[in-house]
Amino acid sequence: MRFLKWSVLGTLALLVFAFLHYTLPQTDIVRIVGTENRRMDLGENAWFWAAPDVGTGSGTSRDIFFINAVYPDGKTMEYRNEDTGWGWPPYFKMDSSSTNTEAKEMQSTAAAPKWVAVTHYGWRNQLFTIFPNAISLRQVEGPDVRIIPWVNIVILSFLAFVLFMLWRIWAQFKERMIEPAVIEAQETLDDLDRRADRAKAGMGGWFRRVFGRK
Template sequence: MTYVKWIFWSVIALLMAAFLHYTLPQTDIVRISDTYEKRIDYGANSIFWSGSDNGSASASANRDVFFIQTVRANGKPIVYRNEDTGWGWPPYFKFDTATLQAEAADLRSTRAATDWVAVRHYGWRSELLSIYPNAVSVRAVDSADVTLIPWFNIVFLIVLFAVVWAVRVRWRRFRASRAEPGEFPSVPARRGWFSRWRNR
């Protein structure tokens, strides 16, 4: 039973970690090589694309999506989609897709004359699932070696950990206060038995 419990909570922890990794913002330092627009037909991967509550037709099975082609400092390409999140999840409240596309197009550069750009985004890139991270903002940076500290993620994770810890402590106290003597280690009867055993 103990192994089942540990497996269950391990799966929950992995799912939570994957959810946070997908949802929280990340920043890549890249060179923008091109921007374009493409009509996308949604399938089983539709959950990884923005919903229809941000101004697009709700009954449409496809729509035009902006894309931003980039290249990392190590030469590996990565493509971002550029979609509004609207009022949906994740709560980035992004409504400036057209403006962001214009900014990205203005920051394009070549390998010979490289201008590095910090692309803030969320989501994953998977060629197998045909999904792309969604760009939230772009801005020029001095070099590919610039250090950007993810302050929002740090503060958010600290607050989340504090909330989870506080709930856990209060839940254990609640259970202990209503437990029969000897049922939980925190109940006085168990502590008294341990004290008597230790003093033998």
């Protein structure tokens, strides 16, 4: 049972971590090398994509903006640039066209680089054709600039506070309601056992008196 308990808790913790890692904003320092507009046919991976841009029609095939970038170490990255609208996650992004224009303005070459902080959510996975969604862009001084994730700090601190309060509520409920009930039930069972023992002893005495057993 202990192994099953920790397996369930570990699985739940892994799912929560994956959800938060996918949903919470992350920031990359990159050099934008190009933008493009692709016609994408969404299939089994459709739930990794945002809703169609606000004001456009729905469907599994649509045009999507992409931002092509390069990390300081030379590795490449592609971001999709989609509106999130009023859906999940709640970034309320409705300016993908403006973001696309900003990305074009911030393009640069290796000889004269412009370093850009790309705030995004999501993962990049080539096997399942998944791209992180760029939320905002801003030019920074260099590739070594330090970005403090204030939003994540606030959200995670709030979640930790909520979990602590839920744990305290459960601990008080357990102390005031469950443990007394368990103790009372155990005392009742013990009392029943004592009565059963007394009844058994009395019955044994009766048999000894009736049949003359010693």
